[in-house]
Amino acid sequence: MPKEKILLAHGAHREGKRTDAVMEKWRGYGLGQFIHWGLYAIPGGEWNGKQYNGAAEWIRSWNGIPNATYDSLIYKFNPTAFDATAWAKSAKQMGARYVTFTTKHHDGFCMWPSKYSKYTVAASPYKKDIVKAVVDAYDKEGIDVILYFSVMDWSHPDWRYEIKTKEDSVAFERFKKFTRNQLIELLTNYPKAKGLWFDGTWDKSWVKQAAFADDLETEMRKLRPGLIIGSRFRADENGKRHFDSNGVLMGDYEQGWERKIPNKIEEVHGNDWDCVMTVPENQWGYNKAWNGHIKSANELLEMTAKCVSLGGNFVLNFGPQGDGAIRQEELNLATKIGDWMKLNQEAIYNCGYAGYEKQDWGYFTKKTGSDQVYMVVFNVPVSGALRLKMPAKTKISKAYMLADREEKILPEEINSNEYFLKLKKKDHQEPFVIVLETGKNA
Ligand code: FHN
Numbered sequence: 001m002p003k004e005k006i007l008l009a010h011g012a013h014r015e016g017k018r019t020d021a022v023m024e025k026w027r028g029y030g031l032g033q034f035i036h037w038g039l040y041a042i043p044g045g046e047w048n049g050k051q052y053n054g055a056a057e058w059i060r061s062w063n064g065i066p067n068a069t070y071d072s073l074i075y076k077f078n079p080t081a082f083d084a085t086a087w088a089k090s091a092k093q094m095g096a097r098y099v100t101f102t103t104k105h106h107d108g109f110c111m112w113p114s115k116y117s118k119y120t121v122a123a124s125p126y127k128k129d130i131v132k133a134v135v136d137a138y139d140k141e142g143i144d145v146i147l148y149f150s151v152m153d154w155s156h157p158d159w160r161y162e163i164k165t166k167e168d169s170v171a172f173e174r175f176k177k178f179t180r181n182q183l184i185e186l187l188t189n190y191p192k193a194k195g196l197w198f199d200g201t202w203d204k205s206w207v208k209q210a211a212f213a214d215d216l217e218t219e220m221r222k223l224r225p226g227l228i229i230g231s232r233f234r235a236d237e238n239g240k241r242h243f244d245s246n247g248v249l250m251g252d253y254e255q256g257w258e259r260k261i262p263n264k265i266e267e268v269h270g271n272d273w274d275c276v277m278t279v280p281e282n283q284w285g286y287n288k289a290w291n292g293h294i295k296s297a298n299e300l301l302e303m304t305a306k307c308v309s310l311g312g313n314f315v316l317n318f319g320p321q322g323d324g325a326i327r328q329e330e331l332n333l334a335t336k337i338g339d340w341m342k343l344n345q346e347a348i349y350n351c352g353y354a355g356y357e358k359q360d361w362g363y364f365t366k367k368t369g370s371d372q373v374y375m376v377v378f379n380v381p382v383s384g385a386l387r388l389k390m391p392a393k394t395k396i397s398k399a400y401m402l403a404d405r406e407e408k409i410l411p412e413e414i415n416s417n418e419y420f421l422k423l424k425k426k427d428h429q430e431p432f433v434i435v436l437e438t439g440k441n442a
Contacts, residue, residue: 010210011236011244017272018252022194022226025144026098026253027272028350028368030308031341032315033096034148034276035087035134036284039073039109042322045287056319057285060107060154071155074109077124082324084130084137090326091143094334095341097349098144100197100276100315101134103186105148105285108155112189116181119155135190144194146228147186151179152200162204172205180216187224195228196220197255202241210237230255261306265353274313277303279330286319286327294329297336298378301431302362304337304348305376309363311353340430343403347374347433361386362431374402375421375434384426386434390417394438402433409434 017023036057045056052059060070091099104110112131113122121130135145153159158175160168183196200206206213213234221227231251236244244250253272259282261275262268277300278284281292295303300316307314316337320326326334341348347365354366354373362378377386388411390396399421401407411419421434 006238006245008236008238008244008246010214010234011240011246012248012250015248016270020226023228023252023272026194026228026313027311027352029097029144029313030345030348030351031095031304031337032098032100032274032313033091033094033143034100034284034315034317035320036102036105036148036286036317037130037320037324038102038105038111038285039070039077039107040105041286041320042073042076044322045283045285045289051289055282055284056287057105057107067154070107071109071119074119074124076322077121078126079322079324081321082126082130082133084133085140087134087320087326088137088141088143090331090334091138092141093338094316095338095345095348096143096316098146098194098313098315099134099138100146100148101131102148102150103131104150104153104182106150106152106154106200108150108153108159110182112186114182114185116178116185117156131186131190135192139192145190145192146195146197147190147193148197148199149183149186150200151198151206152203153179160203160205163208168205176209176212180219183216183220184223187220187227191224194226195230195252196233197230198233201232201234207235207239207241210235210239228252232256257312261303262310262312264358265310268310268312273311274315275303275307276315276317278317279333284317284319286321290329295333297333297340298431300333300337301340302378305363305365305378305431308348308351308365309353309358309376344376344431344433346402347376347435356391357389359387359389371438373436373438375436376431377428377434378431380423380426380428382426384423385412386421386423387414388419388421390419390438392417393440395440396436397439398435398437400435402435405435 040057045052052062110120112129114120138145158171160172163169229251230253231242232255235241238245242256249271257275280290304314318330350368351365354364356364363376365374396411399409409421
């Protein structure tokens with residue numbers, strides 16, 4: 001028996017994927033960049049010689065630091081090495097097709113001169129509008145911009161985690177108005193931005209604002225038709241986040257894939273999604289220490305291919321230093337990823353789920369709207385032959401290396417719809433892509 005649908009006033013307002021051109025473009029990005037930059041980049045995870053064990057951008061919440069002391073970092077914010085054009089050029093070289101930039105993280109510091117707050121770049125020695133610089137520079141490089149915005153604002157006197165008293169309620173009403181004003185301000189000031197990336201929306205106070213958030217979303221979409229908003233913005237009237245009480249995605253894409261990637265297509269329920277990933281384990285803002293496992297370019301490329309093979313985008317985070325420069329290790333990763341992308345991007349851009357069974361050597365991707373299938377290979381067996389199981393009634397008519405189309409690979413049919421692809425070279429140091437041209441068996 002199908003479950004009866006719950007009537008919702010503030011649930012999802014659409015079932016299934018958006019089909020407009022803006023969202024089609026988003027779907028085809030393949031690779032993106034995330035940037036976490038704010039006051040927290042100045043201490044970089046260290047305070048008075050002590051290392052903070054959490055994520056560097058959370059250091060304000062550390063017991064050892066009085067809030068006012070943290071907030072006074074504003075007087076030290078003067079990033080003389082900040083060069084939005086250099087950032088955008090590096091992102092372009094990496095192959096990123098969109099960037100998500102922190103306009104305001106949980107600490108409440110605004111990277112634009114918001115007229116609704118005193119705690120902004122305008123009051124820092126730097127003074128200039130950083131959001132504008134980022135939007136303009138990335139737009140110039142043809143990289144779409146999404147604005148990250150944390151609803152939770154630790155610096156705001158009216159922010160509450162939970163509404164317990166009449167006073168809380170009055171304060172939070174003011175906070176809601178402030179949030180609405182800042183969002184409308186962002187959309188008005190930066191019309192080139194394609195979407196909003198919400199964060200800090202998990203606390204009880206906000207989760208209970210289903211009607212307000214729903215109205216605000218409608219207002220923002222009206223102001224900026226085509227605006228992209230993920231599933232983190234609002235909850236339904238029963239407090240359900242991401243998916244409403246009927247299990248329908250709320251927003252244009254699923255935003256739950258933070259530092260994790262689905263393993264099977266069933267896990268994404270036919271929705272759009274992207275995965276946001278850190279280079280170390282869990283550091284988004286700049287951390288001097290950068291402890292633990294640091295992902296390599298090949299690991300990150302594997303994640304990119306995996307996401308695309310399951311119909312998602314992969315978004316790699318960068319945490320620029322307090323002076324505005326991007327750390328050398330991140331720049332090196334961007335260069336390596338970009339070098340690989342230059343040869344193989346055809347298998348990443350405008351590609352998605354191929355409908356083929358996952359196999360040990362890597363990931364299948366398929367060009368949207370065509371029959372072109374790619375094998376993105378990460379693991380070559382000692383035999384140097386890749387075993388390849390095709391869907392029923394599908395045969396390979398041609399196989400060749402994407403980076404060198406002259407290098408043809410003769411498929412050996414070993415079973416019906418099953419092949420061995422014998423590689424010319426066994427000792428690949430880098431992942432590579434094989435293009436498959438396919439046809440139907442009688
Ligand atoms: O708490 C934040 C965290 O600092 C970072 O911004 C990430 C990025 O996805 N979002 C939050 C945790 O979900």
